[in-house]
Every structure is written in structure tokens, then in C-alpha cells.
Amino acid sequence: MHHFEFKLGDTSNIKPLKAPESLVLKLLKKAEIMPPADKYSYVERRLKEEYMRNRNIKIAVDTCVHCGACIDACPTYITTKDLKNSPVGRAEMLRDIVKRRKNVDDKVLELLYTYYWQCLTCRRCGYVCPFGIDQADITRVVRGILFEAGLANRFAVVTIDKHIETGNLMGITPAATVNIITYFAKEIKNEKGIEVEFHIYRHDQKKMLKFRGGELVGEVERSQWPKAILFPSSADLFLNTETLKGYLTFLHAIKLPFAVNTRCVEVANFGLWTHEKLMKIEAQHYIDAARELGVEMAIFGECGHGWRAFKNVVAPVLEKEGIKVYHIHHLVVKAIKEGRIKLNPEANGDIVYMYQDPCQYSRGGDLYEEPRFIMKHVVKKQVECPQNRQLSWCCGGQAGMLADELKPLRLQYARLWYECAINNGAQHVVRPCSKCKGTLNGIIGDLNKMYGKNLTFGGVMDLVYKALVL
Secondary structure, eight states: SSSSSOOTTTTTTTOBBBHHHHHHHHHHTTTTOOOOOOOHHHHHHHHHHHHHHOOOHHHHHTOOOOOOOHHHHHHHHHHOTTTTTTTTHHHHHHHHHHHTOOOOOHHHHHHHHHHHHOOOOHHHHHHTTTOOOOHHEEEHHHHHHHHHHTOOOOHHHHHHHHHHHHHHHHHOOOOHHHHHHHHHHHHHHHHHHHEEEEEETTTTTTEEEETTEEEEEEEEOOGGOOOOOEOOOOGTTTOOOHHHHHHHHHHHTTTTOEEETTTTHHHHHHGGGHHHHHHHHHHHHHHHHHHHHSSSEEEOSSSSSHHHHIIIIIIIHHHHTTTTEEEEHHHHHHHHHTTOOOEOOGGOOOOOOEOOHHHHHTTTTTHHHHHHHHHHOOEEEEOSSSOOOOOOOOOOOTTTTTSSGHHHHHHHHHHHHHHHHTTOOOOEOOOOOOOHHHHHHHHHHHHHHHOOOOOOEHHHHHHHHHEOOO
């Protein structure tokens, strides 16, 4: 038996480690939230306030008829068979508090923390519920209240703190950013025979540097700064390096001068599913980075939940200031339609690809046809998962599930998309999301071993990189 044996029916013993009080207090201060004197009465009061204010919570508590549609659609319930780990089970916990059937005590807090941090916030339930109840929205509210009361997922809070302090999740320094990007520019030169041009703004030195083929050309005067900024994922600089090469090569191919600002080498926004104020603090990084460079265009890299936060929080601000906002896929589609790039699908071989929609592209970011359009031009063979677009399966690592201690649960959730791939003949799964890639990187070996397969994965820009004819 594989060492990740999983017992169905009770997941109460699988929960994320709690963040240290000092770190929670630090972030509460940054978010200008006063920690409550009595966390029990505070949680009860805040949940009742949200019940009166939030349509989703009110409908979940008052109107849900337990039809079971969400249970049949929920990946957390389907794969664990724990009723508490379902939209109905989580709503019942709220009902007990809001309708005063239970007082909030340590046991109730622990239940809320355990099961609201097992939710993937994938929003699949919201698309099948006849009343439109969006459990992901409720999860975000409950987690936010728990955070206000001092109870938070350690992995999420540590990551948010790192992002706020350094501008990225991994704490990559400006010097390291330069070294990494120039290294892969040299790799592009060796593999493609071209010298990609790009700029890096060293925010610590207040200097705009120009590079060609990975070599420094020199410092650029303010009047010559590029008018576009690229937001890559910090993970693109370490794990998803083929994606990074895809960005650099594509933007070079369409002759679009762009810069990376070392103060914001990130596409993720963990505040989206931890607390709204933290989400807005992180969102401000992108706004400030674009303003600092005085750009006219902001280009967002591959990340689902990051794109949802960027599209809904950052983009409206930038657009009002005259800064056009694009996902990198939008630009690729435009370039293909205008005949500005040449692609050779042969370069990606004869293997069978399956595009799987990241949750927050298809159920939060309005981005599901663009990646498919690109796929048609960069690969020869592909199949669809029957559960696609708005009903796609989550990778299993959304919303804080990437914590090491949650790996057994993450593996269980992931079996849905994995089985869909292998049952439909796919050999390579395409998921253009930084969190999806991070999840698959940590579990694909285990899943391949469990099923006796050799499924591989990557992003869309990885395939664009290989297919580009230059």
C-alpha cells in the first residue's frame, strides 16, 4: 500500500498548522485591524453581521434545501466522503452559530478552522447550486473572521508576510532576480539562437537596466524606459522556468519593449482567500510597481487566483490611469490572429496534451477560450477533459492547500483531474497557473507511482516557447 493511504469519511485530523500569534498580530496591524479581547464572542458577532450583510451566507443559512447538487459537484466531498468537508456541511456549521444553536467555544473554532481551510475555494459548487450559493465566497468571509480573531493558516500567513515585505513569495532579492533572468536569457540564446532583449528595473538602486542575450547593455535614461511592465511569478524564476522563457521569447518576437520591476516579481495574491484587506495590500504592489515605471501597459503572467485578484482589484485602478491591462495569453492570441508570430506545433512532439482550466481562470477570471485558441496552434494532439471550463476540477492545491502537512488531502483532491487525464489518453497536462504548477510539482510523482503512469505537466507559455519559430 502506498504510504499516503487515506481513510474516507473523517478528515478532522487533517488541518493546516496555525500561524504564530506574533505573525498574525503583525499582519493585523498592517491591515489596521484591532485584535479582539474575546475571540469567541467576536467570531459569533462577526458571523452574525456577515449573515445580515452577505447574500451568499444568508441564502446558505436560510434557503438551502439540501438538494445535494453541490455535494455531487464538490471535489472535497467527492474525494473524502466527509460531509463536514462539503458546502452543505460547512453551511451547517454557520447555521448552528447564526441561529444560536451553538455558542462559539474552542471546539467550534477548531471545527471552523479545520473545515474552512479544507475548502479549495474552487467555486464549482456555485455553478451547480440552483440558488447560486457560492461556498468560496463564504469560505473567504469565514477565514477572514478567523484571521481577525487571531486564527490563521501558517503557510498562507508566512507567504503573505514575505510578499508584503519583499514583493514576492520567495523573498527573491533584486540581485537574484537579475541573475536568474539573465541566466535563462543565455539559455534561450543557446536553444533558439536569438538574443532576447529586456529591461530590469532595480528598485533598490532606482536604475533601469537593459539586457540583450543575458548580457548587460547598460543603464537606460528615464525618457527611454519601456512602456510595458511584465509581472512573472516568483515560481517562474525557480520551478516554471520554461514558462519564463516563453514570456521573454514571445515578447521579444513581437518586438514589445518591457521591463520587470524587482519590487514586484510575483503574480500570486494569497490574500484573496485569507482576508480582503491583505489581498488589497498585496494588490497595491502591482499598482505601485506600474506607477513607478510610468508604463502604459501591464502584462500578467500565468496564475489563476492571482489573475482573478489582479483583474478585479488591480486592473480597474490601472485602467483608470490609462494603463492597459493584459494577461499574457491575450497578447499571444492577438499576435497569432495578426500573423505577428510563426508557430510550429511539430516542436512539441506527438504526445497527447490535455488543457485543464485553472479554477480562477474559468470560474473567476473569464479566461478559458484564449488558452484553447493558443493550444490549437502549438500542439498536434490534444484531448478535452469532460469536466472542463466552468466545471473543471481544481488541481487540489488552491487556497492554502500547498502546506506540507496537507499533502495527504491534496493528493486525494488531485485524483479527480489526474484520473480525467489518464482515462482520456492524455500524456501531458497543461495548467497555466502558478499554484497549479506548484501543486503538480509536489504530487505528480506520487500520483504516477500510485497509478503506474508517467503523466507530465506544464504551462501554455512553455509550449509557446518551444513552438515559436524565430
